[in-house]
Amino acid sequence: MLMFFSLFTGLNKVEAETAPINVNADGAILVDAETGKVLYEKNADSVLGIASMTKMMTEYILLDAIKSGKVKWDQEYSVSEVVYDVSQDRSLSNVPLRADGKYNVRELYEAMVIYSANGTTIALAEIIAGSESNFVKLMNEKGKELGLADFKFVNSTGLNNVDYKGLHPEGTEATEENVMSARAVAQLAFHLINEFPDVLKTASTPKMTFREGTDDQIKMENWNWMLPSLVFGYEGMDGLKTGTTDFAGYCFAGTAMRDGKRYITVVQNAKDSEGKGSYEARFGETRKMLDFAFGNFTKEEIFPKNYQVKKQKTVPVTKGKEDNVKIHTKEAINMVVLNGQKENYQPILVLDKKKVNKNGELTAPIKKGDKIGTLTIEPKNGEKLSFLTAEGQKKVQVDVIAAEDVEKSNWFVLMMRGIGGFFGSLWDGISSTVKGWF
Template identity: 45%
Template sequence: MKKSYHTLKLWTIIAIFAFCSLYIAPLASQASSFDVEAESAILVDFETGEVLFAKEADISLPPASMTKMMTEYLVLEAINNGDITWETTTEISDYAYSISANNNFSGVGLRQNVDYTVKDLYDAMVIYSDNATTIALAELIAGSEGEFVKMMNAKAEELGLRDYEFVNSTGLNNGSLGDNYPEGTDPEGENLMSARDTAKLAYHLIKDYSEVLDVSSIPNKKFEGHSMDNWNWMLPEHDSQNFKQFSYEGLDGLKTGHTDLAGYTFTGTAERDGQRLISVVMRTNSIEKRFTETAKLLDYGFNNFQSATLIEAGHQIEDESTLPVAKGKEKAVQVEAGEDLQQIIKDGEEENYSVVYEFDEDVLNEDGTIEAPFEAGTEVGKVVLTYDGEEDFGHLIDGEEVSVPLVTSDGVEKSNWFVLMLQAVGDFFVDLFESIKGLFN
C-alpha cells in the first residue's frame, strides 16, 4: 500500500509538470519572440532614449509624410529663433497651388492671392498632412523648397541621423512633382529614413519643441470651412465611430504617412503614468495595420518595461571602492555612487545589469591617485551601467550611456609641510632601495 501511494504521488508530479510545460513554456517562448507585421520597426523610451525593441531598424526606407516631421522641426525652430511668428503671413505660389489643386494629394484647397498665417498652414500640415501648406512653409522659411531641402539635410546631420536623404519637404515622390521637383535634387528622388532615424527625429522634435503635441493631438479642425480629420486614427479624442476601434489611451501624436512605394507608415507616441514611448512602423500593408501594429508595440512597452532603481546613492563595488590619496592626512578614500541610478528595464531582467567604475583622468594624477585637499562628494569619475542580457537594442542617441557621478565618500585635508617632507624623504629612500635591489636581481 505504501509503495502504491508513492507511485501514485510520482505520477501525479510528472503529470503536473507536463501540464505546466504545455502552458508556461509557450508563454515564455512567445514573450521572447515578440514581433510586429512591418518591414521595419522600433520602440523607444522617451525619457532615457533606450531602444526597447528593434526590427530591421537601420535600413533606409521611404518615410512618406513622416518626412514632414523635419519640416515641423524647422518651422518651430524658425519661430523659436524669431525668424517668423505664428502671425506671419504668406501667399501661395503657383507650385504650391498646383499641388493643392491636384486631387491625388491630400489638401485643403488653398487659394492664391490670399494671406495665410503660419499658424493656419502649420495646423493643416500637422493635422491633415497637407502637402501644399508644407511647401508654402518651406518656401517662406528658405525662399525655395530646394534651399529648404538643404536645411533639412543639414539639420538631420546636426541631430545625428545616419541613414537618411531628404529630397523634398513633403514626403511625396519627386517624380510626382513634375517640373517642380526641388532644385538640386534627383527628379525621380525619394526621401529616405531608417526607423531608427525616424524615431530619433521624433525624439528631438518632442524634446526640443513639445508644443508639437498640442497640434498633433487635435482630432479635427476647420480650415476655411474645410473639415480636416486627423489621419491619426489612434487619437482617443476622435469622435468618429469608424476610428473608435483604433483609439489608444494616452496617444497624442505624431505623424502618419503613405505612398505606393512606402506603404503605410506611422510614428506614434503615447504617455501613460508619466512614461512616454515613441514607436515607428514602416512599410505595413494597410492603413489599419499601421495602427494595430503600433498598438502592439506600445502595449509591449507599457506592459513589459518599467523604470527601476538599479543602484542607490552610496553604492560601492566590493573591493574596488578605495582610491589612493596623495599629499593627504589619509592615505586612501572611499568612493561611491553620487546618486541613484535608474533605468528602464524589461521585467525579470534585473540580474543582467551591473556597474563599473570609470575614473576621470583629468581629476587623478598620472599614478592614479587623487591629490588632497578635497571635500566629500568630489566627483572623480562615473558609475556606468552595463548589460549582458540577450536583448540589447542599444540607445537611440549615439555614444549615450547610462551613468551617475562617482564621488568621494569623505573629504581629506592636506598634510602639513613637515609631514609632507618626511613622506618625500621616505619615498626617496624607498625608491633608492628598490633601485639597489634591482641591481642584484
C-alpha cells in the first residue's frame, strides 16, 4: 500500500514541477504563445549560437518597415557586390542572384523566410538601412527595445562572418557569429508572430519556386521539415526558423497550433541520444516539447468575470451614503496550466493606492465600473510564474471594479457624522482617563 501511494505522490510532484521531459540540447525553452508563460526551460539564459534563427530579427525589422510605409513590397532592388558574391555560394543556403538583376522586396523576403537564402537577406538589410553594417546597428537597437536580455548581432543572416570571405559588416570581427539565449530567441519569436502574424503564412509554405517561369527559377523547399507535408511532419506546425552552423549546431525556433492553443519552442545545439547533432535531432527534441505541451496543458478559466475575493468582497467607503462598496473583477482570468492544477492558484488583490486613503478607504462618490485595483494570480506553493515579457504578465491580470454606485452623503449627514465622531472620540478619552484612575 505504501508503494501504491508513493507512486501517485511522485506523479503529483512531476506535474507541479512541470518538467517530466529532458530536452537534449544545450539550451531549450517552451512557452505559451499567447501570454509568453514559460512552461519548460533548460539553460534558457545561456548565451549560445543561433545561426539562421537570426533571420527572425531581419523579418521583424522588415515587416515593421513595411507597416510604417518605409519599404514597399513591390520596391525593386539592384544587386550589390557583397550580395552577389554571397548569393553565388551554393555551399550556403542561397538563391543565386544576377549581378545586373532587379528583384522586388516580396520575392527576396519569401526566399529568406522559406529557403533561408543568405544573399537575399543581406539585400533586404541594404534596402532597409543602406548597408548591412547600418542594419546590424538597427538589429542591436531593436533587441534592446524589445527587452531581449542576452544577445549580440554581428550580421543579418546568422552566418559566421568567415563565410562572408572578407565582406562581413564593418565594425565586426571576421570570426564572430550572432549569439542569443534560448529565452531571448523565444522573446523575439513571441514578438514576431504576435505583432506580425502574417509571417506564418510565408513560414508555413512548404515549397515554392523562386523566379518561376524564368531561366533563373530555383525550387525552394522549406528547411522546417516539421511542416505537416514534409519529412518530419507535425500536426499544427506552421513556423518558424531553423539554423545551422558549426558554431551554433542544429537550432530551431518552432511554433505549432492545435485546437486554439499555440506554443513556441526553441532548441540550440540539439543532439540525438548518442550526443550527435543532426536535422532529425533538432526536430525530435522540438517534437518532445510540443507533445508535452499539447498533451499536458489546458487553457483554463482560473477566476471568472465578476469574481469576488473571499474576505475582500467589499472596500470601506468614507463620505458615502453607504459604508462599503462591493467590488469584483471586470474580466475573467484565463491561463494555460498543467492538467489538474487549476486549483493550485490563488488570487492576489491589489488596490489602487491613488484611490484609497491611509485607512484603506475609498472616497464617495463612486460609480459602478470605476477601477478600484487589479487582481492577478500566483501558485499557492509560493513559486513565481515566469513570463517572457511584462505584457505577457499583464494578460493574467485584470481590473477590479466597483460593482455598484455609492453616492456622496449630503452636507448635513456629513456634519452630524463629524459631530458624532467628535463626541465619540471625547467619550473614549474620558473613559480611558477614568479607567486609569482605578
